[in-house]
Amino acid sequence: MRESTRLPSSLATWVESVLGPLNCVRDASHARDNSQVWRVTGPAGDHYVKVAPKPILYTRETCAYRVAIPHLGHANAPVLRDSSAELLALILTAVDGEPLKEEEAPARRRVSHRQAGQLLRRFHDATTGPLVQPEATRVVENTVAGLDKHLAEAGDHLSSAEADTLRRLVSALPGCGPLPAGWRHGDFWERNLLWNGRRCALIDFERSEPGPLVTDFVKLATSLWPDHPELRTALFEGYGRPLSETEERALTAFAAADAASALAYGPRDGDPLVTARGRRTVECLMQEGRL
Template sequence: MTESTRLPSPLHAWVESALGPLDDVRDSSHDRDDSQVWRVTGPAGNRYVKVAPKPILYTRETRAYREAVPHLGYGNAPVLRDSSAQLLALILTAVDGEPLKEEESPARRRTAHRQAGQLLRHFHDAMTCPPDKPEAAAVVENTVAGLDKLLAEASDHLSAMETDLLRRLVSTLLDCGPLPAGWRHGDF
Protein backbone atom coordinates (compact mmCIF):
# COMPACT_ATOMS: atom_id res chain seq x y z
CA MET A 1 0.00 0.00 0.00
CA THR A 2 1.23 3.48 -0.86
CA GLU A 3 0.50 5.74 2.07
CA SER A 4 0.86 9.48 2.28
CA THR A 5 -1.00 9.37 5.59
CA ARG A 6 -1.76 6.57 8.00
CA LEU A 7 -5.20 5.80 9.35
CA PRO A 8 -5.23 5.12 13.11
CA SER A 9 -4.91 1.36 13.63
CA PRO A 10 -8.46 0.48 14.77
CA LEU A 11 -9.91 2.69 12.03
CA HIS A 12 -7.64 1.12 9.40
CA ALA A 13 -8.73 -2.40 10.41
CA TRP A 14 -12.41 -1.44 10.27
CA VAL A 15 -12.09 0.28 6.88
CA GLU A 16 -10.26 -2.73 5.37
CA SER A 17 -12.91 -5.08 6.78
CA ALA A 18 -15.53 -3.05 4.91
CA LEU A 19 -13.65 -2.20 1.69
CA GLY A 20 -10.86 -4.75 1.34
CA PRO A 21 -7.13 -3.96 1.22
CA LEU A 22 -6.30 -0.30 0.70
CA ASP A 23 -3.93 0.82 -2.05
CA ASP A 24 -3.67 4.45 -1.01
CA VAL A 25 -4.62 6.69 1.93
CA ARG A 26 -4.52 10.48 1.70
CA ASP A 27 -5.42 13.10 4.27
CA SER A 28 -8.38 15.16 3.04
CA SER A 29 -9.17 16.98 6.28
CA HIS A 30 -10.44 20.54 6.34
CA ASP A 31 -8.26 23.23 7.84
CA ARG A 32 -9.77 22.75 11.32
CA ASP A 33 -8.31 21.10 14.42
CA ASP A 34 -11.15 18.59 14.74
CA SER A 35 -11.37 17.56 11.05
CA GLN A 36 -10.41 13.95 10.35
CA VAL A 37 -11.09 12.92 6.75
CA TRP A 38 -9.13 10.57 4.49
CA ARG A 39 -9.53 9.62 0.85
CA VAL A 40 -8.87 5.90 0.54
CA THR A 41 -8.43 3.89 -2.64
CA GLY A 42 -8.90 0.16 -2.95
CA PRO A 43 -10.83 -2.46 -4.91
CA ALA A 44 -14.06 -0.49 -4.40
CA GLY A 45 -12.50 2.67 -5.91
CA ASN A 46 -12.22 6.00 -4.11
CA ARG A 47 -14.04 6.38 -0.82
CA TYR A 48 -13.85 8.89 2.00
CA VAL A 49 -13.45 7.96 5.64
CA LYS A 50 -14.61 10.57 8.09
CA VAL A 51 -14.40 10.58 11.89
CA ALA A 52 -16.83 12.83 13.72
CA PRO A 53 -15.32 14.90 16.55
CA LYS A 54 -18.21 14.13 18.96
CA PRO A 55 -20.90 11.43 19.27
CA ILE A 56 -23.73 13.95 18.71
CA LEU A 57 -22.17 15.04 15.40
CA TYR A 58 -21.75 11.41 14.34
CA THR A 59 -25.44 10.77 15.14
CA ARG A 60 -26.59 13.83 13.20
CA GLU A 61 -24.47 13.03 10.17
CA THR A 62 -25.36 9.34 9.93
CA ARG A 63 -29.04 10.20 10.27
CA ALA A 64 -28.79 12.76 7.47
CA TYR A 65 -26.98 10.28 5.20
CA ARG A 66 -29.57 7.60 5.93
CA GLU A 67 -32.72 9.73 5.76
CA ALA A 68 -32.06 12.81 3.63
CA VAL A 69 -29.34 11.95 1.13
CA PRO A 70 -31.40 9.32 -0.72
CA HIS A 71 -33.84 12.15 -1.61
CA LEU A 72 -31.16 14.44 -3.04
CA GLY A 73 -30.71 12.50 -6.27
CA TYR A 74 -27.92 10.27 -7.48
CA GLY A 75 -24.55 12.00 -7.65
CA ASN A 76 -25.67 15.08 -5.68
CA ALA A 77 -24.26 13.94 -2.33
CA PRO A 78 -21.98 11.22 -1.00
CA VAL A 79 -23.66 7.92 -0.13
CA LEU A 80 -23.07 6.28 3.25
CA ARG A 81 -21.46 2.88 2.65
CA ASP A 82 -20.75 1.93 6.27
CA SER A 83 -20.55 3.47 9.71
CA SER A 84 -19.16 2.63 13.13
CA ALA A 85 -20.71 4.23 16.22
CA GLN A 86 -17.80 2.90 18.29
CA LEU A 87 -15.23 4.71 16.11
CA LEU A 88 -17.58 7.63 15.24
CA ALA A 89 -16.58 6.85 11.66
CA LEU A 90 -18.33 6.87 8.30
CA ILE A 91 -17.31 5.50 4.92
CA LEU A 92 -18.71 7.62 2.09
CA THR A 93 -18.63 7.47 -1.68
CA ALA A 94 -16.83 10.14 -3.65
CA VAL A 95 -18.86 12.69 -5.64
CA ASP A 96 -17.70 14.34 -8.86
CA GLY A 97 -17.03 18.04 -8.79
CA GLU A 98 -14.71 20.66 -7.40
CA PRO A 99 -15.20 23.15 -4.58
CA LEU A 100 -15.85 26.73 -5.63
CA LYS A 101 -12.75 28.88 -5.63
CA GLU A 102 -12.63 32.52 -4.54
CA GLU A 103 -11.80 33.63 -8.09
CA GLU A 104 -14.90 32.01 -9.68
CA SER A 105 -16.95 34.32 -11.89
CA PRO A 106 -20.13 35.85 -10.44
CA ALA A 107 -22.20 33.86 -12.95
CA ARG A 108 -20.57 30.57 -11.89
CA ARG A 109 -21.06 31.44 -8.21
CA ARG A 110 -24.76 32.26 -8.78
CA THR A 111 -25.28 28.96 -10.59
CA ALA A 112 -23.55 27.03 -7.81
CA HIS A 113 -25.55 28.82 -5.10
CA ARG A 114 -28.80 28.16 -6.97
CA GLN A 115 -27.91 24.44 -7.20
CA ALA A 116 -26.97 24.40 -3.53
CA GLY A 117 -30.26 26.04 -2.61
CA GLN A 118 -32.18 23.40 -4.56
CA LEU A 119 -30.30 20.62 -2.74
CA LEU A 120 -30.96 22.32 0.59
CA ARG A 121 -34.68 22.49 -0.25
CA HIS A 122 -34.63 18.73 -1.02
CA PHE A 123 -32.84 18.14 2.30
CA HIS A 124 -35.49 19.99 4.29
CA ASP A 125 -38.31 18.33 2.35
CA ALA A 126 -36.81 14.90 3.08
CA MET A 127 -36.48 15.46 6.83
CA THR A 128 -40.17 15.15 7.65
CA CYS A 129 -40.01 13.70 11.16
CA PRO A 130 -39.02 16.14 13.90
CA PRO A 131 -35.55 16.05 15.41
CA ASP A 132 -34.99 14.82 18.95
CA LYS A 133 -36.42 17.27 21.49
CA PRO A 134 -33.46 16.97 23.94
CA GLU A 135 -31.06 17.89 21.14
CA ALA A 136 -33.24 20.84 20.17
CA ALA A 137 -33.26 22.08 23.78
CA ALA A 138 -29.47 21.74 23.92
CA VAL A 139 -29.18 24.09 20.93
CA VAL A 140 -30.73 26.91 22.98
CA GLU A 141 -28.50 26.16 25.97
CA ASN A 142 -25.40 25.97 23.75
CA THR A 143 -26.31 29.24 22.03
CA VAL A 144 -26.59 31.03 25.36
CA ALA A 145 -23.40 29.43 26.73
CA GLY A 146 -21.39 30.10 23.56
CA LEU A 147 -22.53 33.65 22.92
CA ASP A 148 -19.33 35.35 24.15
CA LYS A 149 -17.18 33.20 21.86
CA LEU A 150 -19.42 33.90 18.86
CA LEU A 151 -19.46 37.63 19.57
CA ALA A 152 -15.65 37.66 19.85
CA GLU A 153 -15.36 35.88 16.48
CA ALA A 154 -17.75 38.39 14.86
CA SER A 155 -16.43 41.47 16.66
CA ASP A 156 -14.96 42.98 13.48
CA HIS A 157 -18.41 42.91 11.87
CA LEU A 158 -20.60 44.13 14.75
CA SER A 159 -21.07 47.55 16.27
CA ALA A 160 -21.36 47.95 20.05
CA MET A 161 -25.11 48.52 19.62
CA GLU A 162 -25.50 45.30 17.61
CA THR A 163 -23.49 43.35 20.19
CA ASP A 164 -25.70 44.67 23.01
CA LEU A 165 -28.85 43.84 21.03
CA LEU A 166 -27.65 40.25 20.47
CA ARG A 167 -26.83 39.87 24.17
CA ARG A 168 -30.32 41.08 25.14
CA LEU A 169 -32.09 38.84 22.61
CA VAL A 170 -30.10 35.71 23.43
CA SER A 171 -30.61 36.28 27.18
CA THR A 172 -34.37 35.90 26.61
CA LEU A 173 -34.11 32.48 24.90
CA LEU A 174 -34.10 30.47 28.13
CA ASP A 175 -37.36 32.16 29.19
CA CYS A 176 -39.19 31.34 25.94
CA GLY A 177 -40.10 27.79 26.89
CA PRO A 178 -39.77 24.95 24.42
CA LEU A 179 -39.01 26.22 20.95
CA PRO A 180 -40.22 24.41 17.85
CA ALA A 181 -37.63 21.93 16.67
CA GLY A 182 -36.27 22.05 13.15
CA TRP A 183 -33.45 20.56 11.13
CA ARG A 184 -30.14 22.27 10.58
CA HIS A 185 -27.14 21.36 8.51
CA GLY A 186 -23.56 21.76 9.65
CA ASP A 187 -21.15 21.53 6.74
CA PHE A 188 -23.40 22.44 3.83
Protein backbone atom coordinates in the same frame (compact mmCIF):
# COMPACT_ATOMS: atom_id res chain seq x y z
CA MET B 1 -0.13 -0.90 0.20
CA ARG B 2 1.33 2.19 -1.51
CA GLU B 3 0.47 5.24 0.56
CA SER B 4 1.33 8.84 1.27
CA THR B 5 0.09 8.49 4.85
CA ARG B 6 -1.21 5.73 7.10
CA LEU B 7 -4.54 4.96 8.66
CA PRO B 8 -4.39 3.96 12.33
CA SER B 9 -4.12 0.18 12.43
CA SER B 10 -7.55 -0.58 13.87
CA LEU B 11 -9.15 1.81 11.39
CA ALA B 12 -7.20 0.34 8.47
CA THR B 13 -8.30 -3.19 9.39
CA TRP B 14 -11.95 -2.17 9.41
CA VAL B 15 -11.75 -0.12 6.21
CA GLU B 16 -10.06 -2.92 4.29
CA SER B 17 -12.68 -5.38 5.56
CA VAL B 18 -15.26 -3.19 3.79
CA LEU B 19 -13.39 -1.94 0.71
CA GLY B 20 -10.67 -4.52 0.20
CA PRO B 21 -6.92 -3.79 0.00
CA LEU B 22 -6.08 -0.11 -0.34
CA ASN B 23 -3.65 1.13 -2.97
CA CYS B 24 -3.32 4.70 -1.74
CA VAL B 25 -4.22 6.71 1.36
CA ARG B 26 -4.06 10.51 1.36
CA ASP B 27 -4.70 12.89 4.21
CA ALA B 28 -7.75 15.06 3.42
CA SER B 29 -8.28 16.60 6.85
CA HIS B 30 -9.30 20.20 7.38
CA ALA B 31 -6.75 22.57 8.93
CA ARG B 32 -7.85 22.00 12.51
CA ASP B 33 -6.54 19.71 15.22
CA ASN B 34 -9.57 17.43 15.55
CA SER B 35 -10.16 16.81 11.83
CA GLN B 36 -9.40 13.23 10.69
CA VAL B 37 -10.32 12.55 7.06
CA TRP B 38 -8.53 10.42 4.48
CA ARG B 39 -9.13 9.79 0.81
CA VAL B 40 -8.52 6.13 0.04
CA THR B 41 -8.24 4.31 -3.27
CA GLY B 42 -8.57 0.62 -3.97
CA PRO B 43 -10.42 -1.89 -6.16
CA ALA B 44 -13.74 -0.39 -4.98
CA GLY B 45 -12.74 3.06 -6.23
CA ASP B 46 -12.24 6.32 -4.33
CA HIS B 47 -13.76 6.77 -0.90
CA TYR B 48 -13.37 9.02 2.11
CA VAL B 49 -12.80 7.73 5.61
CA LYS B 50 -13.90 10.14 8.30
CA VAL B 51 -13.45 9.86 12.06
CA ALA B 52 -15.79 12.09 14.04
CA PRO B 53 -14.17 14.23 16.77
CA LYS B 54 -16.99 13.41 19.24
CA PRO B 55 -19.68 10.71 19.58
CA ILE B 56 -22.47 13.29 19.15
CA LEU B 57 -21.04 14.37 15.78
CA TYR B 58 -20.83 10.74 14.64
CA THR B 59 -24.44 10.21 15.72
CA ARG B 60 -25.66 13.31 13.91
CA GLU B 61 -23.90 12.44 10.67
CA THR B 62 -24.95 8.80 10.54
CA CYS B 63 -28.53 9.82 11.36
CA ALA B 64 -28.49 12.37 8.55
CA TYR B 65 -27.39 9.66 6.12
CA ARG B 66 -30.37 7.55 7.18
CA VAL B 67 -33.03 10.25 7.37
CA ALA B 68 -32.29 13.20 5.10
CA ILE B 69 -29.54 12.53 2.58
CA PRO B 70 -31.50 9.91 0.57
CA HIS B 71 -33.86 12.77 -0.37
CA LEU B 72 -31.06 14.64 -2.17
CA GLY B 73 -30.93 12.31 -5.16
CA HIS B 74 -28.19 10.41 -6.98
CA ALA B 75 -24.69 11.98 -6.97
CA ASN B 76 -25.88 15.02 -5.01
CA ALA B 77 -24.18 13.84 -1.81
CA PRO B 78 -21.81 11.05 -0.75
CA VAL B 79 -23.23 7.60 -0.06
CA LEU B 80 -22.53 6.01 3.32
CA ARG B 81 -20.87 2.66 2.61
CA ASP B 82 -20.42 1.66 6.25
CA SER B 83 -19.97 3.10 9.73
CA SER B 84 -18.42 1.99 13.02
CA ALA B 85 -19.78 3.36 16.30
CA GLU B 86 -16.77 1.86 18.10
CA LEU B 87 -14.31 3.81 15.91
CA LEU B 88 -16.63 6.82 15.35
CA ALA B 89 -15.80 6.28 11.70
CA LEU B 90 -17.65 6.50 8.39
CA ILE B 91 -16.76 5.28 4.91
CA LEU B 92 -18.22 7.57 2.25
CA THR B 93 -18.17 7.47 -1.52
CA ALA B 94 -16.26 10.28 -3.23
CA VAL B 95 -18.37 12.93 -4.99
CA ASP B 96 -17.12 14.74 -8.08
CA GLY B 97 -16.22 18.40 -7.56
CA GLU B 98 -14.28 20.88 -5.45
CA PRO B 99 -15.46 23.37 -2.80
CA LEU B 100 -16.87 26.49 -4.41
CA LYS B 101 -14.39 29.34 -4.77
CA GLU B 102 -14.69 33.07 -5.42
CA GLU B 103 -12.72 32.60 -8.63
CA GLU B 104 -15.63 30.70 -10.22
CA ALA B 105 -17.22 32.59 -13.11
CA PRO B 106 -20.12 34.73 -11.79
CA ALA B 107 -22.75 33.08 -14.00
CA ARG B 108 -21.70 29.58 -13.02
CA ARG B 109 -21.48 30.60 -9.37
CA ARG B 110 -25.10 31.72 -9.53
CA VAL B 111 -26.06 28.39 -11.11
CA SER B 112 -24.27 26.52 -8.34
CA HIS B 113 -26.10 28.47 -5.64
CA ARG B 114 -29.43 27.90 -7.35
CA GLN B 115 -28.73 24.17 -7.31
CA ALA B 116 -27.57 24.40 -3.69
CA GLY B 117 -30.90 25.98 -2.79
CA GLN B 118 -32.73 23.07 -4.43
CA LEU B 119 -30.66 20.55 -2.47
CA LEU B 120 -31.15 22.38 0.81
CA ARG B 121 -34.92 22.46 0.29
CA ARG B 122 -34.97 18.69 -0.24
CA PHE B 123 -32.85 18.25 2.87
CA HIS B 124 -35.13 20.50 4.93
CA ASP B 125 -38.24 18.72 3.70
CA ALA B 126 -36.95 15.27 4.69
CA THR B 127 -38.45 15.61 8.19
CA THR B 128 -40.94 18.31 9.07
CA GLY B 129 -44.05 18.84 11.18
CA PRO B 130 -44.87 18.43 14.88
CA LEU B 131 -42.22 15.77 15.52
CA VAL B 132 -39.37 18.28 15.02
CA GLN B 133 -41.05 21.39 16.46
CA PRO B 134 -39.91 20.66 20.05
CA GLU B 135 -36.31 20.50 18.77
CA ALA B 136 -36.71 23.90 17.14
CA THR B 137 -38.00 25.33 20.41
CA ARG B 138 -35.03 23.86 22.24
CA VAL B 139 -32.59 25.48 19.78
CA VAL B 140 -34.20 28.88 20.37
CA GLU B 141 -34.04 28.42 24.15
CA ASN B 142 -30.42 27.31 24.06
CA THR B 143 -29.44 30.21 21.80
CA VAL B 144 -30.93 32.74 24.18
CA ALA B 145 -29.54 31.02 27.27
CA GLY B 146 -26.01 30.73 25.86
CA LEU B 147 -25.62 34.32 24.74
CA ASP B 148 -24.27 35.80 27.99
CA LYS B 149 -21.54 33.15 28.13
CA HIS B 150 -20.38 34.07 24.64
CA LEU B 151 -20.54 37.79 25.38
CA ALA B 152 -18.39 37.28 28.48
CA GLU B 153 -15.86 35.21 26.51
CA ALA B 154 -15.75 37.85 23.76
CA GLY B 155 -14.64 40.40 26.38
CA ASP B 156 -12.95 43.47 24.90
CA HIS B 157 -13.84 42.42 21.37
CA LEU B 158 -17.30 43.90 22.01
CA SER B 159 -18.14 47.32 23.43
CA SER B 160 -20.90 47.56 26.02
CA ALA B 161 -23.17 49.17 23.43
CA GLU B 162 -22.51 46.34 20.97
CA ALA B 163 -23.15 43.70 23.62
CA ASP B 164 -26.44 45.41 24.54
CA THR B 165 -27.50 45.42 20.88
CA LEU B 166 -26.78 41.71 20.52
CA ARG B 167 -28.74 40.98 23.71
CA ARG B 168 -31.72 42.97 22.46
CA LEU B 169 -31.75 41.22 19.09
CA VAL B 170 -31.33 37.70 20.48
CA SER B 171 -33.95 38.29 23.20
CA ALA B 172 -36.51 38.77 20.42
CA LEU B 173 -36.17 35.15 19.29
CA PRO B 174 -38.85 33.61 21.56
CA GLY B 175 -41.28 36.27 20.36
CA CYS B 176 -40.94 35.05 16.78
CA GLY B 177 -43.23 32.16 17.67
CA PRO B 178 -42.95 28.69 16.13
CA LEU B 179 -40.48 28.83 13.23
CA PRO B 180 -40.59 26.43 10.27
CA ALA B 181 -38.65 23.39 11.46
CA GLY B 182 -37.09 20.35 9.88
CA TRP B 183 -33.78 18.60 9.31
CA ARG B 184 -31.09 21.27 8.94
CA HIS B 185 -27.58 20.89 7.57
CA GLY B 186 -25.92 22.86 10.38
CA ASP B 187 -22.85 24.04 8.43
CA PHE B 188 -24.25 25.28 5.14
CA TRP B 189 -21.85 27.50 3.19
CA GLU B 190 -19.55 27.29 0.18
CA ARG B 191 -16.92 25.14 1.88
CA ASN B 192 -19.45 22.31 1.99
CA LEU B 193 -20.76 22.76 -1.55
CA LEU B 194 -18.84 20.74 -4.14
CA TRP B 195 -18.99 22.03 -7.72
CA ASN B 196 -17.68 20.29 -10.83
CA GLY B 197 -18.60 23.07 -13.26
CA ARG B 198 -22.06 21.67 -13.95
CA ARG B 199 -23.40 20.10 -10.79
CA CYS B 200 -23.50 21.00 -7.11
CA ALA B 201 -23.29 18.42 -4.31
CA LEU B 202 -23.69 18.80 -0.56
CA ILE B 203 -21.22 17.32 1.97
CA ASP B 204 -20.27 17.32 5.66
CA PHE B 205 -23.31 16.51 7.79
CA GLU B 206 -21.79 16.15 11.26
CA ARG B 207 -23.75 19.14 12.56
CA SER B 208 -27.05 18.05 11.05
CA GLU B 209 -30.06 17.78 13.35
CA PRO B 210 -33.66 18.97 13.59
CA GLY B 211 -34.21 22.65 14.32
CA PRO B 212 -35.35 25.98 12.87
CA LEU B 213 -34.67 25.89 9.15
CA VAL B 214 -33.68 29.56 9.04
CA THR B 215 -30.48 28.81 10.98
CA ASP B 216 -29.02 27.17 7.86
CA PHE B 217 -28.83 30.60 6.20
CA VAL B 218 -26.84 32.35 8.95
CA LYS B 219 -23.33 31.65 7.66
CA LEU B 220 -24.10 32.76 4.12
CA ALA B 221 -25.98 35.81 5.40
CA THR B 222 -23.04 36.93 7.53
CA SER B 223 -20.13 36.05 5.25
CA LEU B 224 -21.17 35.97 1.59
CA TRP B 225 -24.46 37.71 0.89
CA PRO B 226 -23.38 41.22 2.03
CA ASP B 227 -20.97 41.34 -0.95
CA HIS B 228 -22.94 39.06 -3.28
CA PRO B 229 -26.68 39.68 -2.99
CA GLU B 230 -27.11 38.00 -6.37
CA LEU B 231 -26.10 34.70 -4.75
CA ARG B 232 -28.81 35.11 -2.12
CA THR B 233 -31.30 35.66 -4.94
CA ALA B 234 -30.05 32.56 -6.79
CA LEU B 235 -30.17 30.36 -3.70
CA PHE B 236 -33.76 31.27 -2.85
CA GLU B 237 -34.77 30.77 -6.48
CA GLY B 238 -33.58 27.21 -6.06
CA TYR B 239 -35.04 26.90 -2.56
CA GLY B 240 -38.46 27.69 -3.97
CA ARG B 241 -39.63 30.28 -1.48
CA PRO B 242 -38.33 33.41 0.23
CA LEU B 243 -38.02 33.75 3.97
CA SER B 244 -41.11 35.04 5.72
CA GLU B 245 -40.98 38.31 7.66
CA THR B 246 -40.82 36.30 10.88
CA GLU B 247 -37.94 34.22 9.54
CA GLU B 248 -36.11 37.39 8.49
CA ARG B 249 -36.37 38.67 12.08
CA ALA B 250 -35.20 35.31 13.38
CA LEU B 251 -32.29 35.31 10.91
CA THR B 252 -31.11 38.63 12.34
CA ALA B 253 -31.41 37.28 15.89
CA PHE B 254 -29.53 34.08 15.11
CA ALA B 255 -26.88 36.13 13.30
CA ALA B 256 -26.45 38.28 16.42
CA ALA B 257 -25.92 35.13 18.49
CA ASP B 258 -23.50 33.81 15.87
CA ALA B 259 -21.51 37.06 16.01
CA ALA B 260 -21.10 36.76 19.79
CA SER B 261 -19.99 33.15 19.39
CA ALA B 262 -17.54 34.10 16.61
CA LEU B 263 -15.96 36.83 18.72
CA ALA B 264 -15.60 34.41 21.61
CA TYR B 265 -14.19 31.54 19.55
CA GLY B 266 -12.17 33.33 16.85
CA PRO B 267 -9.71 35.31 19.02
CA ARG B 268 -9.34 32.47 21.49
CA ASP B 269 -8.49 29.90 18.82
CA GLY B 270 -6.51 32.24 16.59
CA ASP B 271 -9.00 32.06 13.72
CA PRO B 272 -8.94 35.45 11.94
CA LEU B 273 -11.67 34.51 9.44
CA VAL B 274 -14.18 33.66 12.15
CA THR B 275 -13.21 36.79 14.08
CA ALA B 276 -13.64 38.96 10.98
CA ARG B 277 -17.06 37.43 10.26
CA GLY B 278 -18.22 38.18 13.79
CA ARG B 279 -16.84 41.70 13.69
CA ARG B 280 -18.48 42.47 10.35
CA THR B 281 -21.84 41.16 11.53
CA VAL B 282 -21.71 43.32 14.64
CA GLU B 283 -20.92 46.42 12.60
CA CYS B 284 -23.79 45.68 10.21
CA LEU B 285 -26.24 45.16 13.06
CA MET B 286 -25.11 48.36 14.79
CA GLN B 287 -25.62 50.37 11.60
CA GLU B 288 -28.69 48.73 10.09
CA GLY B 289 -30.37 46.94 12.99
CA ARG B 290 -30.81 43.88 10.79
CA LEU B 291 -28.99 41.90 8.10
